[in-house]
Amino acid sequence: MSEPFSRHAKPAVAVDVVLLTVAEGALKVLVQRHTDRGLVLPGGIVRIDEPLEAAVARVLAQKAHLPDAFVEQLYTFGAVDRDPRGRVISVAYYALVPAERLATALAAADDLLLAVMDGIEVRAPSRLGYDHADIVRVAVERLRAKIDYTAVALELLPAEFTLRALQDVYETILGVRLAKPAFRRKMLDRGFLKPTGRLETGGAHRPAEIYVRA
Amino acid sequence: MSEPFSRHAKPAVAVDVVLLTVAEGALKVLVQRHTDRGLVLPGGIVRIDEPLEAAVARVLAQKAHLPDAFVEQLYTFGAVDRDPRGRVISVAYYALVPAERLATALAAADDLLLAVMDGIEVRAPSRLGYDHADIVRVAVERLRAKIDYTAVALELLPAEFTLRALQDVYETILGVRLAKPAFRRKMLDRGFLKPTGRLETGGAHRPAEIYVRA
DNA sequence: CCAAAAGTGTTGCTACTACACCCATGC
DNA sequence: GCATGGGTGTAGTAGCAACACTTTTGG
Numbered sequence: 340m341s342e343p344f345s346r347h348a349k350p351a352v353a354v355d356v357v358l359l360t361v362a363e364g365a366l367k368v369l370v371q372r373h374t375d376r377g378l379v380l381p382g383g384i385v386r387i388d389e390p391l392e393a394a395v396a397r398v399l400a401q402k403a404h405l406p407d408a409f410v411e412q413l414y415t416f417g418a419v420d421r422d423p424r425g426r427v428i429s430v431a432y433y434a435l436v437p438a439e440r441l442a443t444a445l446a447a448a449d450d451l452l453l454a455v456m457d458g459i460e461v462r463a464p465s466r467l468g469y470d471h472a473d474i475v476r477v478a479v480e481r482l483r484a485k486i487d488y489t490a491v492a493l494e495l496l497p498a499e500f501t502l503r504a505l506q507d508v509y510e511t512i513l514g515v516r517l518a519k520p521a522f523r524r525k526m527l528d529r530g531f532l533k534p535t536g537r538l539e540t541g542g543a544h545r546p547a548e549i550y551v552r553a
Numbered sequence: 554m555s556e557p558f559s560r561h562a563k564p565a566v567a568v569d570v571v572l573l574t575v576a577e578g579a580l581k582v583l584v585q586r587h588t589d590r591g592l593v594l595p596g597g598i599v600r601i602d603e604p605l606e607a608a609v610a611r612v613l614a615q616k617a618h619l620p621d622a623f624v625e626q627l628y629t630f631g632a633v634d635r636d637p638r639g640r641v642i643s644v645a646y647y648a649l650v651p652a653e654r655l656a657t658a659l660a661a662a663d664d665l666l667l668a669v670m671d672g673i674e675v676r677a678p679s680r681l682g683y684d685h686a687d688i689v690r691v692a693v694e695r696l697r698a699k700i701d702y703t704a705v706a707l708e709l710l711p712a713e714f715t716l717r718a719l720q721d722v723y724e725t726i727l728g729v730r731l732a733k734p735a736f737r738r739k740m741l742d743r744g745f746l747k748p749t750g751r752l753e754t755g756g757a758h759r760p761a762e763i764y765v766r767a
Numbered sequence: 768c769c770a771a772a773a774g775t776g777t778t779g780c781t782a783c784t785a786c787a788c789c790c791a792t793g794c
Numbered sequence: 795g796c797a798t799g800g801g802t803g804t805a806g807t808a809g810c811a812a813c814a815c816t817t818t819t820g821g
Contacts, residue, residue, distance in 0.1 A: 732811065732813095735810065735812085738809095752818095756820080757819070758818075758819055758820075759817060759818035759819050760819060
């Protein structure tokens, strides 16, 4: 692939990934320790012959050992001074993954951790570098908006789940308590879910039915 | 501003603008004649020290003599082969403008014209170059989605307008006929509109009240 | 008075909320 | 049996669509 418009100095193009998951009743973001910038989102420079989605997949595979995940483009951040090293335009993506799928990656890489969200702000353990807190904010706002007219929440759960688990995901993301009967009926009416007929076991109460994605 | 990551070949970054307007009962998009690519969207390369929104404003000012307009980021298109001259990543924006504001620009520049939309596809007078038809499709889908939970439609009308004119804009964009009483009440209940008390004149029928944005 | 379009009132349906209740399990 | 959480039924309400109707202008 040739290099066009080479008379002008060019910005660098990066992708940054906001990988969100729900664990222990909280929304969390995958971040990585950066030597002199504190915590930052996983990301990387887009190669000259690499599609944007391929760059995202590469970042996810390298950093989080995730060969596949739900990924969607979020927004492109292009402020001139967002990176002190020079002009870097970042095409941000967000990814949704069930918490279980991150366990091995977190155990293997000691520079990765899950930062806890407090509403739409990253709270623990510290602020993010660059404009990455802004990017996370936009990602959570997008997720909150999408959650109640699409089935994206299912990306945060394993293949089989109960309605209670799904409701917990909604309540965690939206930061509100929802009424159980209304939630049940809304979800079932939409047709995103399919009952398996099988039941959960182990609780000291009536076992819940197990659902899968329709 | 320095140039980081200069060991690698970099993609060029461009902005492309989908400027939409409603005129003569049709949704139209501003396009420009390109010497060897047919019709294309107005756009330009982002300068090394220029924010993305500034590049958009520059394009709109140069091409359409619009110093200000409603503009929102749409999506970033990064397919490797989308431009045969080389790797160009395009951050697409859409803009909404009342048709009257385009009259002078269209009269002055003979390489600009308004292509007519047929649903979400550009119809007349011919196909667009590059992947610009895809970009327009995404823009119209976004507009259709936003129109019924935000006040963006008002950007397509002059400062003062009647409910009938607003309904025409909705019907044109969505491609459906709407019921007048339902439309009236929905718009008024939302609080986007403010009645002026003044009435339209001239029609051979009861004059309509004039509204402005709330 | 008539045509045309603006604007209103009324009814019925749908969807969501709130609340009360019943069901199945472990202990 | 009791505590716990899963699951259902029902009644009230808010929003929206359909339809019929009234109002105000020009001719």
